[in-house]
Amino acid sequence: MSEPPPPEPDAPAAPAAGTYRLQLRGTSDTRHCGFREAAALAPYLASLGVSHVYLSPVLQAAPGSTHGYDVVDHDRLSAELGGGDAFRAMVSRFRAHGLRVLVDVVPNHMAIPDPPELNAPLAAVLDEGADSPYARWFDVDWEAGGGRLVLPGEGEPNYRRFFDISGLICLRQEDTEVFARTHGLLLRMVAEGLVDGLRIDHPDGLTDPRGYLERLSAAASAPGAPRWILVEKITTGEERLPPGWRCAGTTGYDALGMVGGVFVDPAGERPLTEAYTAFTGGPESFAEVEYEARRHAAGHGLRPEVDRLHRVLCRALGERDEARAADLRTALVELLAAMPVYRAYVVPGEDPPVQAVEVLERAELAARARVPERLRDDLGRIVALALGGGGGSGAAEFAVRFQQTSAPLAAKGVEDTAFYRWNRMASLNEVGGDPARFAVSPEDFHAYCARRLRDWPATMTTLSTHDTKRQEDVRARLAVLAELPGPWAEAAARWRDWDPKGSPLEPDLEYLFWQTLAGAWPLTEERLAEFLTKAMREAKTRTDWIEPDTGYEEAVLAYARRVLGDADLTADLAGFVDMLDVYARANVLGQKLVQLTMPGVPDVYQGCELTGLSLVDPDNRRPVDYGLRRARLTRLDSGREPRDLDDEKLLVTSRALRLRRDRPEWYGTGAYEPVAAEGPAARHALAFRRGERPGALTVATRLPAGLERAGGWGGTYLGAAPGLWRDVLTGEVHRGPRLPLADVLGTLPVALLVPDPVAEDG
Structure with missing residues (x-):
């Protein structure tokens, strides 16, 4: 893939130290963490060495929200988190300890709350339909809904959703009024000095991410002082951020994969692949699993979006014959399933970027091998439209909607489906990762770091986020399996034969089950049940979120309870984990130190200054014991020796962050x-x-x-x-x-x- 030019010369300098991510929770949650509770952490976070507190969304969300991404009112700070006065008091407290604020921004969608009247713009559209002055806010297919907005439960939804979540309706940020109305409060807080940086959630859902970032950067930055703006953009393989984006870089999933990969032994790939196929009977390659999962997403969870895109395609090509329309749908779905990255970045009326042409050409080549010969010319016509070529009604709309469909298809088809179907080595099945890339050589890692420093010195690096499927030290422990493939294969086979009645789990799920126990041990029954339920339903092979097979699920969870209740088996498991931990210590501390000192701005996810052994959400959003962390840091600062791995990791984290803070000339650029x-x-x-x-x-x-x-x-x-x-x-x-x-x-x-x-x- 062609290398893009570096960012514009006025890209902001990296913060001196790093960020600390906090997951805020409203008063309706027993694990409440609002603005007041965040403020109380200021002395500890300053002592840890970070420069920025990185907050989850702060605007008014739907009642009972546990994450804040379901915004209902852009003009109010969340009452459940404490409201405006508490936010100001929190920022004042942070400032007194030398801390600045990075805020998570959600431009792509709003919530459809219960009742809908809690979202005033949405309520107006429900009342007045396409004649509402707020109709321009939302991406609605009025023709499909007979002139009205069809809510969940009322009929296949006629609005663009966030992925396949019908309770989140997408916004049209390309409209200048929508942008102004949904960003007004945030931009005022930036201008007032309450907010120092913006993290943009899911820019790939927007009509024109580059145009959005240009508008945001212009509105948020003072002359000669660009604001620190980061994008939650998933890059795949050799993909780079598109040229011209007015941001400092990404939230760091690319760094997560590179750092983790360099601590994996490439010599383990063949024996672990053989162990996986022997245990599960599954394929050696991820490619076919990925393809089938993308096709499943296109035909199920994201079918409304694909249907709408298909209608736009037929309109753009002037095709009304039913048989030909069916052929076009076949070709379209195959092209979407073959996309090697989340999306191409094409703006109608502009020449397509080289990167976009390469992406679509690769997708077309792969799709040609899967369609009948009679449809290969159709593939070419669709690619031309996707690149902004062709005329007629709907051509420009198709170019945009193709991109807005390929991105969620990648997320739902790959990360939320295929990653739960092929578990050769579960630590590689991570957000932004590629299970087929087994390891990263030191040479490739160094080249990556040099490229980051040259092009995006203020980009973020991370090892764990609120979306990672396994926290950093679960992955660090599982990485040892690549060095011990024989003992692992023997242990997995021994555990599989534990119950003479056999296991009710599908083979791939069972292989994931034993890896999960080894990686996250010790696990409570509740945490394990939450993970297994999510893993089963995300895989969508025997059960799913829409039509769960309760009999299968109950059998799986009962088996898990029996495993945890067997003293001999759990002793065997604990002994194996003890063997892993002798070596995992080096991985835990090594990946943390590398992440904290490599080019980019390091983020520490809440609590991960100690060993982070949580699994996918909601497990990774559990409350953090900051009293314990304060006590440990105070003890280390008094000159006492580390007592365990938690102390050692806290020592590495605090000393590296403090060095970044004290010697900014060594880090940053x-x-x-x-x-x-x-x-x-x-x-x-x-x-x-x-x-x-x-x-x-x-x-x-x-x-x-x-x-x-x-x-x-x-x-x-x-x-x-x-x-x-x-x-x-x-x-x-x-x-x-x-x-x-x-x-x-x-x-x-x-x-x-x-x-x-x-x-x-x-």
Whole structure:
């Protein structure tokens, strides 16, 4: 895929330290965390070392909302979170501790609440139909609804939805009035200095993401002082952000995959693939699973959107014959299923970008292999329309709607379906990830970091979010399986044969079940049941959200209860997890230190400064024990040694963030340079320098089980500038230019080294 040009020269500088994501919850939730509770965390977050508090949506959401993405009123701060006065008091408290605010913005959709009157613009459209002055707000197919808006439960919905969620109706942000009315309060808070940055939710749903970002950046930024704007954009494979986007980068799913991948042993791919196929009888490749899941989404959950797109296509091509229309639908669905990325970025009336042409050509080539020969010319006609070519009624609309359909089809078909159907190694089935990409080489990782620093220095990096299917340390533990494929295959087979009556689980679900227990152990019955229910229904093979097979689900959950209740089995499982954790420690600390010090602005998801072993939401949105974290940080700051992995991870997180805060010239736009190790264990070290020489050195252990088999670090050195280097994690001092890794990594499997002139002078 062609490399886009770097962002505009006035892209904002990266914040000095990093962000901390908080999931706010309203008063109707027993786990309430509103503006007042967030304000109380200011001293702790400042001590941790972050520069920005990163808030989930703050506008008025539907009653009982647990996340804030179901907005009903853009002119009010959430009453359930505390309202305007509490928000101002919170910001004042943050400011007193040197903290700024990044807010999650939801431009793509609003909620259809119960009752609908809670959403005033929507209520007006329900009353007055297409004649309402608010009709321009929503993306409605008036012809399909007979001139009215069809609500959920009243009939296939005639409005564009957020993915397949009928309770969320999409907005037309391309309309300047809609943009102004839905962003007015947020922009006033930016102008007043209450909000310092904006995180844009799901820009791929918008008609013209580039145009939206241009308008937002112009409205939010002062002359010569661009605002820090990030987009929740999923890039796939070699995809890059489109050229011309007025933002600082993404929310970091690309970094998540690269960081995690470099701690996975590529030698484990073949044996783990064989173990998976032997256990499940499933395919070796993800490709066919992905294709079938996309087709399922097109024919089921997203059928209303595909139907509407098909009608627009037939209108654009002037096709009225039923047989020909059916052929066009076949070709259209195959093209959508073949899209290699979320969407192309085509603006009607403009020449299509090179990136968009490449994407559509790749999709057409793949689709041609799946359609009858008579439909191949139709594919070409559809691609031409999708690229903005052709005339006639509906041509421009088709180009836009094709993109707005391919994006949710990718999300629902791949991440929310296929990722639950093919679990060769569950830690790879992550948002923005590619289960077919087993590992990342150090060389590819370093090239990625250099590219990020060059093009998007203020982009975000992350390891966990409110949407990740497994928190970072579940994935870190499961990564060890790539180094121990034999013991894993033996254990999985042993556990499968535990019950002489056999397992009621589908083979792939059972393989995921044992991985989940190993990765997230210890698990309560309630948490495991929540995860299994979601996994079963998302896979949509035996049960789903619309028509659940309660008999199958009850059998699965009863089996899970029996597993957790068997003392011998759980002892065996715990023993296996203990074996993993000997090596997982290096992965947990290594990926965290790398994420915190690589190019970009690191985000710490709430609570993940200690080990993060939560699963997909709602598990990953559980309340966080900040009293425990304060006490641990206070103890470490008093000079006490870490007592366990939680302490070690908190030490790594706080010291790395504080170093970023204290030495901004090393981070932000500071240089990035790989540092190679020399010696027999060189492949087990991942190291890089930040800032101009001598700068700071990040050193991490990779593939720790293999390192142990190789005999450890003996005879392996890291090159550094002459002089003394102090590890800010342990306080130990080492002399360059050849640093013995047996000494540098003797206490912890990671090190963060800085020049130590004080020790040198002494």
